[in-house]
Amino acid sequence: MTTIVLITEHGLRDLSDEIFAFLSSQGCKDLYIAKPGSTAWAEGPYFYSSRGFFAAWRLYADSGESFIASTIPSQKDNRTYSTLTASAYGTHALTIAVPSRLRYKPSSEKPLAGMRVGVKDVLDLKGVRTGNGNRAYAQCYPPSTHSTDFMDMMIGQGAIIIGKTKTVEFAANQEVVADWVDYSYPFNPRGDFYIGATGSSTGSAAALGTYPWLDFTLGTDGGGSVRDPAVSNGVYGLRPTHNGKQEPGALIPCPSFQTIGYFTRSLAELLTISKFWCQWKSIKNKKFNVKKILMPPEYDVSVSEIQEKVEKFASALSEHLHAELVRTPLEDLWSSHRPSAISEPLFSYVEKTFIDVLTHDYYEITSDFREDYEAHFDHKPYVSPPTQWIWQKGASITPERLKFAHEEVKTHNEWFLNHVIRDKDPKASTLMIVPRYYDSHRDDHLPVPNEREFYGFDSNLHASFSGVPNIVIPIGQAKYKSHITDKVELLPFSASIVGAKGKSNFLKL
Secondary structure (H helix, E strand, O other): OOOOEEOOOOOOOOOOOOHHHHHHOOOOEEEEOOOOOOOOOOOOEEEEEEEEEEEEEEEEEEOOOOOOEEEEEEEOOOOOEEEEOOOOOOOOOOOOEEEHHOOOOOOOOOOOOOEEEEEOOOOOOOOOOOOOOHHHHHHHHOOOOOOOOHHHHHHOOOOOOEEOOOOOOHHHHOOOOOHHHOOOOOOOOOOOEEOOOOOOOOHHHHHHOOOOOOOOOEEEEOOOHHHHHHHOOEEEEEOOOOOOOOOOOOOOOOOOOOEEEEEOOHHHHHHHHHHHHHHHHOOOOOOOOOEEOOOHHOOOOHHHHHHHHHHHHHHHHHHHHHOOOEEHHHHHHHHHHHHOOOOOOHHHHHOOOOHHHHHHHHHHHOOHHHHHHHHOOOOOOOOOHHHHHHHHHHHHHHHHHHHHHHHHHOOOOOOOHHOOOOOOOOOOOOEEEEEEEOOOEOOOOOOOOOHOOOOOOOOHHHHHHHOEEEEEEEEEEEEEEOOOOOEEEEEEEEEEEEOOOOOOOHHHH
């Protein structure tokens, strides 16, 4: 110990000769005196300067370009944050500051102590601007004066928000590099490194898949924006039970579908975060006796290796739960239990529902921003072509069409909850399992947005409509020939599991 900083109320002249002799015997050559402040000095690395005594944070380069801002808490108020402007390693990317794990020990009062968290940039963090993936929005508003309620709760439990992760504009749709105009598209660390990171929570999933120093991340999910990037980036993702209402302390477009979700690298971590989510939402996890596991053939995938391995996973789970594995088509269940006034097949009946509700809500909820920006800058804000299409489509949805679309959601939910998942029957509920993978690339060429096909219904939307929890579990990797590297690479694939409402902890099964 050649250099020692002694934290004491006493001055240098107050120290006895015995203290100096003892320190010298320990090899001390330089002694500095610092007075204690309001901070409790826990174990861990620190540095001392003429400006004071500070905790040491390690700097990491955001080589995968997953973050839009690096954030650090105030030493005076750990609920207030600021952006970090430091750089390291000579990189063009952001630098993320990460605290030492030595300084934090989880306790009953702070069970999340020291957990490093990245949050999607549609969620407010006190002291930091919310950009919503759009430069015009970031220019229009000052730093947030509050944090989203769930984030504030996590901070109170000891979590450290180390950065805000990139999102597509207003958590909407940008699938390829050409769609990303204001900011760069995050890189997916899997496969040949050029598979799309996909989904509006793309930065949160890509960051967790890339950086071992990150513990978990938050995103939002309307039609799959947690689940899709969890699949493509090979991490766990959970869209929890949702009641169709706006999240407290957040302005998330389309609250009827959209909710906060989260990403982790293990089931144990996912269970930990789910516990706090359920406490915050006052959700009492119901005890369901799973009698069936349904794998609808409508959602089978064409890659035989992936299909077979997910079927094997479903079979093993059915044996563990003593449940019957069934392959009943959803169209059969629909034709048996749909309202008598409806004659259309399921996928035809709900084909336009999601897009019509979503685009209308996105257009309406961003109206204040458009007005505020024009009033401040005297011209319209720029948004990317996909957002332009969403706004144009949303503006065209009539009140009559919106009413029918909500009726379609209600009809779907009554059928799905009562006759597929059997949400009201705790003695005989059903899990639905779907194989998932994503193999599109970031440099793919897509038609301009008004020539793309946005209508349709996929396996994600059952949970989006009905509010039931949906977990994505990575279970393996399949070989594929990459046109990027011209070599055989590994593509992650997952099992998507849908369960009954109030069973966000069904991963305990």
